[in-house]
Amino acid sequence: MKPIPEDAWEPWSPQDLASRLGHDDPSWYVVGGWALDLWHGRLTREHEDLEFAVLPDQVGRCRDLLSDLEFFAARDGNLTHHPAKTALATDLWQLWGADMTAGFWRVDMMIERGTPDFWIYKREPAIRVPxxxxxxxxxxxxxxxxxxxVLLFxxxxxREKDDLDFRTALPRLDAGERADLTGWLEAMHPGHGWIASLREDRTAGV
Known part of the structure; x- marks a missing residue:
C-alpha cells in the first residue's frame, strides 16, 4: 500500500483522539507542541500534526481503537505500510496514521521505550523521570x-516554532522545571542558546 503525500496533514485535535482512545486511559499521552498547549490551557499557535506516545505493548491496542486508519512506519525519511499485528522493530519510533478515504494524515504515534514506572529519554537513557x-x-x-x-526534545x-514554543513556555516554567531543563540541555546540548535564557529567567525570579 502506497502512502499519501507526506504533507497531506489534516490532524485530529487532542479531543478527537481522546474520544477514540479514552480520556482516562493511562496508556497514551500527547507530546510535541500540542502537549505544551494542553499545559497552557489554550491554543498558542496552529499545529500541523498531532503526536502522541505509547509504550510498545500498547501499540496494538491503540491501533485496534484507531482501526479506521492505516499506519505507516516513518523511518529515515521514508514511509512504509505497517500492517496490523506486524512486529515492531527496535529502531522504529514513529507510526503515521492515515485516513486513506479522506486522503489525510491524522496522527503521529510515537513509540517510547520507557517502563511502566519511568519515562526514559530515547536519546540518552540516563535521563529518566518517574x-x-x-x-x-x-x-x-x-x-x-x-x-x-517536550522542550528537551x-x-x-x-526550528522557528521550537523557539516560539520555548519563549511562550519560559515564563510559566517553575523553578524545578527550569533547573531540570537547564541540566538536561547542559548534558545533551552544551552551549545551547536556551540555557542562558533559563538562567536569566531563574535569576529574575529570585
Missing part, C-alpha cells in the same frame, strides 16, 4: 508530556 511526574493531565483528563521534557532542532 512516569507520575513525566505525564500530566489537563482539566478534561487528556494526558500530556510535561513541558520541560525541541531543543535538538530548534
Amino acid at each position: 512516569r507520575t511526574a513525566a505525564i500530566r493531565r489537563n482539566s478534561t483528563g487528556i494526558a500530556y508530556l510535561a513541558p520541560a521534557i 525541541k531543543a535538538k532542532h530548534r
Whole structure:
C-alpha cells in the first residue's frame, strides 16, 4: 500500500483522539507542541500534526481503537505500510496514521521505550523521570508530556516554532522545571542558546 503525500496533514485535535482512545486511559499521552498547549490551557499557535506516545505493548491496542486508519512506519525519511499485528522493530519510533478515504494524515504515534514506572529519554537513557511526574493531565483528563521534557526534545532542532514554543513556555516554567531543563540541555546540548535564557529567567525570579 502506497502512502499519501507526506504533507497531506489534516490532524485530529487532542479531543478527537481522546474520544477514540479514552480520556482516562493511562496508556497514551500527547507530546510535541500540542502537549505544551494542553499545559497552557489554550491554543498558542496552529499545529500541523498531532503526536502522541505509547509504550510498545500498547501499540496494538491503540491501533485496534484507531482501526479506521492505516499506519505507516516513518523511518529515515521514508514511509512504509505497517500492517496490523506486524512486529515492531527496535529502531522504529514513529507510526503515521492515515485516513486513506479522506486522503489525510491524522496522527503521529510515537513509540517510547520507557517502563511502566519511568519515562526514559530515547536519546540518552540516563535521563529518566518517574512516569507520575513525566505525564500530566489537563482539566478534561487528556494526558500530556510535561513541558520541560517536550522542550528537551525541541531543543535538538530548534526550528522557528521550537523557539516560539520555548519563549511562550519560559515564563510559566517553575523553578524545578527550569533547573531540570537547564541540566538536561547542559548534558545533551552544551552551549545551547536556551540555557542562558533559563538562567536569566531563574535569576529574575529570585
